[in-house]
Amino acid sequence: MANYQLMIKQLAALLTNEPDPIANLANTSALVNQTVDQVNWVGFYLSDQAQEQLTLGPFQGKVACMHIQNGHGVCGTAAQTRQTQVVADVTSFPGYISCDAAAQSELVIPLVRKNGDLYGVFDLDAPIKDRFDRQLVATLEEVARIVMKSID
Template identity: 50%
Template sequence: MSFSTIPLAGTKPEQYAQLLQQAHALLHGERDRIANAANLSALVYNALPDLNWVGFYFFDGRELVVGPFQGLPACVRIPLDKGVCGAAARLRQTQRIEDVHAFPGHIACDSASNSELVVPLVTTNGELIGVFDLDSPVAARFSVEDQEGLEAIARVYLESLQ
């Protein structure tokens, strides 16, 4: 199967609607969590501007372990009591951080990162799967619209596992 992204156009909500359609098409019929995380990381990394890392961390029952991603090599393990990813997993709430350097306990896997958005991946029965993590070298890169769009994409990922 060949897949190519279509450049996003229009307002930010329109762009996320287009990206959501591409995510649905890309994950359609596949249930493997690694394959889907790899493809979704590549899709988002190549579709959205001003990102230096997009990927997944999976919860192994104790901590988050790096999964498929796009960007520079990453921290391998993140305790739930450390960093933005740990906070998202522990609190099960999206973390949209305008300045990661001001975040208590921030883990600097890539010193070029200045802002971060992390969406927890929680099943409908409350099981923590992991997190979907996006970093940017641009301070305050992620808006409420970005958060809503990326949460929708994370839901597509979770739906693909069912």
């Protein structure tokens, strides 16, 4: 089991005083990908100005979908509802968008600015069902807060 508290401390130190959001997103996806086992995609989708669609941002993993409409798939649902989506089995999610056939479970955390605008989503896929337990979800929601603090 990964030391999630150490990852949180490393991330906070890594993002301190770095104003470039793309650099911060890139390093965040790399750190999480290195630390969390049994994931096969870790990355970000960024919201367009109209907040109607998400566009692929920095990530670690296989080639991914480039654009996702808000309200579509797990990422679009998280964007639209502004609520974390934990999907234990992607085949049971209505309207699931398959970018990688190996994905069996997914976690998507919305990234919301202080002013309430959607910045994007933090997306993780796993090659096993029911990968994202309560502890891991809470840890990754903390990762998302640290990322948004560095951006906002």
